[in-house]
Amino acid sequence: MQDADGSDLVTYSMVTRSAVGEAASVHDRMPLVIPPEMHEAWLDPTQPGDRELALASVAWSEELSRAMIPAGPVQQARSVNRTARGSAARTPEAPPTLF
Numbered sequence: 215m216q217d218a219d220g221s222d223l224v225t226y227s228m229v230t231r232s233a234v235g236e237a238a239s240v241h242d243r244m245p246l247v248i249p250p251e252m253h254e255a256w257l258d259p260t261q262p263g264d265r266e267l268a269l270a271s272v273a274w275s276e277e278l279s280r281a282m283i284p285a286g287p288v289q290q291a292r293s294v295n296r297t298a299r300g301s302a303a304r305t306p307e308a309p310p311t312l313f
Contacts, residue, residue, distance in 0.1 A: 231272050235280035246271060247278045 215223040233244040248256050252274050255261055 231275070231279065234276070236283050237279070240284045244279065244282065247275045247282070249274050249278055 215225060217223045229246040230243040231246045232238075233240070233242050237244040248271055252271055255267065256271060261267065
């Protein structure tokens with residue numbers, strides 16, 4: 215991808231999944247951690263990014279995802295309020311966390 219001036223445009227995306235393990239106590243979503251066994255398939259430009267690859271990635275990431283722990287003070291992070299729509303709205307005293 216290129217910027218308007220022709221220079222390379224640096225981009226990224228974060229893929230998320232339903233939260234599991236301790237992460238679920240902080241937020242309902244978490245990063246999708248791609249295990250080393252899936253790196254080639256995930257990054258293969260000839261492989262279509264279809265539902266099958268996404269489901270396989272979630273399944274392969276299950277153990278890593280359950281092993282993740284929230285960053286920051288967990289007690290305050292758990293004080294996340296849910297709005298009527300279900301999205302997270304942090305209380306003013308809660309510091310930012312990984313999730």
